[in-house]
Amino acid sequence: MLLEVRDLHVEFRARDGIARAVNGVSYAVDEGETLAVLGESGSGKSVTAQAVMGILDMPPGRITGGEILFQGRDLLRMKEEERRELRGARMAMIFQDALSALNPVLSVGEQLGELFTVHRGMSRKAARARAVELMDRVRIPGAAQRVRDYPHQFSGGMRQRIMIAMALALEPALVIADEPTTALDVTVQAQVMDLLAELQREYRMGLVLITHDLGVVADVADRIAVMYAGRIVESAPVHDIYKAPAHPYTRGLLDSIPRLDLKGQELYAIKGLPPNLTRVPAGCSFHPRCPMARDVCRAEVPPLYEVSEDRGSACHFWRECLDGDER
Numbered sequence: 001m002l003l004e005v006r007d008l009h010v011e012f013r014a015r016d017g018i019a020r021a022v023n024g025v026s027y028a029v030d031e032g033e034t035l036a037v038l039g040e041s042g043s044g045k046s047v048t049a050q051a052v053m054g055i056l057d058m059p060p061g062r063i064t065g066g067e068i069l070f071q072g073r074d075l076l077r078m079k080e081e082e083r084r085e086l087r088g089a090r091m092a093m094i095f096q097d098a099l100s101a102l103n104p105v106l107s108v109g110e111q112l113g114e115l116f117t118v119h120r121g122m123s124r125k126a127a128r129a130r131a132v133e134l135m136d137r138v139r140i141p142g143a144a145q146r147v148r149d150y151p152h153q154f155s156g157g158m159r160q161r162i163m164i165a166m167a168l169a170l171e172p173a174l175v176i177a178d179e180p181t182t183a184l185d186v187t188v189q190a191q192v193m194d195l196l197a198e199l200q201r202e203y204r205m206g207l208v209l210i211t212h213d214l215g216v217v218a219d220v221a222d223r224i225a226v227m228y229a230g231r232i233v234e235s236a237p238v239h240d241i242y243k244a245p246a247h248p249y250t251r252g253l254l255d256s257i258p259r260l261d262l263k264g265q266e267l268y269a270i271k272g273l274p275p276n277l278t279r280v281p282a283g284c285s286f287h288p289r290c291p292m293a294r295d296v297c298r299a300e301v302p303p304l305y306e307v308s309e310d311r312g313s314a315c316h317f318w319r320e321c322l323d324g325d326e327r
């Protein structure tokens with residue numbers, strides 16, 4: 001397995017107590033596989049990713065338990081120097097906001113080229129040629145001229161392509177993309193997502209794709225992990241989830257996707273809001289919002305039940321959810 005997160009716990013000290021932002025998360029991604037991580041704002045998707053990349057703000061964050069195995073080695077036991085070497089070369093991250101992730105005072109050619117001079121010992125001239133090649137590869141028109149331009153001279157979509165090029169430059173085994181298209185116009189979103197999916201297949205990298213948008217996931221992901229209040233509540237192959245969710249929260253997310261055939265109808269929304277992480281409800285943390293909740297849900301935390309060999313649901317009534325919702 002390329003990446004295995006096991007029972008990860010991350011806390012933040014907040015003014016009103018300790019926020020359990022990541023509360024026992026486990027997921028795995030294999031070489032050549034795309035795992036989509038889904039969930040509302042504040043569910044712990046980014047914090048989990050930052051812990052994997054080793055870029056979590058500590059403090060205020062603190063990893064209080066778990067393991068993160070990358071190619072079989074526990075990242076949490078590595079020296080910072082070793083992790084820094086992995087970062088960029090073997091694992092890379094794509095952020096939502098390219099403008100703040102790129103250096104404003106270096107041309108994109110210099111930034112891309114630097115990766116090859118520093119990590120590959122190339123001459124500046126050879127590195128620049130590689131930079132142009134990469135810009136071509138992510139389909140930036142006129143790459144040979146634009147290599148001298150600065151990040152702010154590119155449109156949002158083009159900047160996001162440059163960030164993808166930076167992430168893939170050294171052909172990492174693992175890429176984590178945290179909402180890579182959220183800041184873009186809808187039409188550009190699809191193009192950038194298609195490009196990312198295409199490169200993922202070509203380079204056979206493992207991709208963790210964090211997104212709010214269940215709509216894009218069907219075409220690009222192999223598996224889905226759904227997060228709620230710091231936990232994975234459902235984990236399954238993508239087609240199983242679309243056919244029938246085994247968790248009421250996943251069903252709520254699916255029902256909230258705009259559908260062309262239901263145009264004009266009011267869009268479903270899961271009622272209520274995610275909990276304050278310093279005061280997560282007892283039992284199943286989703287129970288105050290769950291249309292299927294009953295007494296046992298308020299008392300007992302559901303474990304991740306095995307629905308099938310490669311599928312899990314943290315709902316006491318997963319079977320009912322699954323049967324009631326064959327699509």
Ligand SMILES: Nc1ncnc2c1ncn2[C@@H]1O[C@H](COP(=O)(O)OP(=O)(O)OP(=O)(O)O)[C@@H](O)[C@H]1O
Pocket residue numbers: 012013019021039040041042043044045046047048057060061212277
């Ligand atoms: N720097 C921080 N300081 C304090 N608390 C933090 C910090 N970063 C994250 N948290 C806590 O961790 C929780 C989870 O944050 P995270 O960024 O992982 O959410 P997310 O699922 O990525 O949401 P979004 O979809 O909005 O990006 C937050 O709600 C917050 O309580």
Ligand code: SF4
Pocket residue numbers: 247248249284285286287290291292293294297302314315316317318
């Ligand atoms: S355990 Fe109960 S409250 Fe939680 S999702 Fe399942 S039915 Fe809903």
Ligand SMILES: [Mg+2]
Pocket residue numbers: 045046047178
């Ligand atoms: Mg986030």
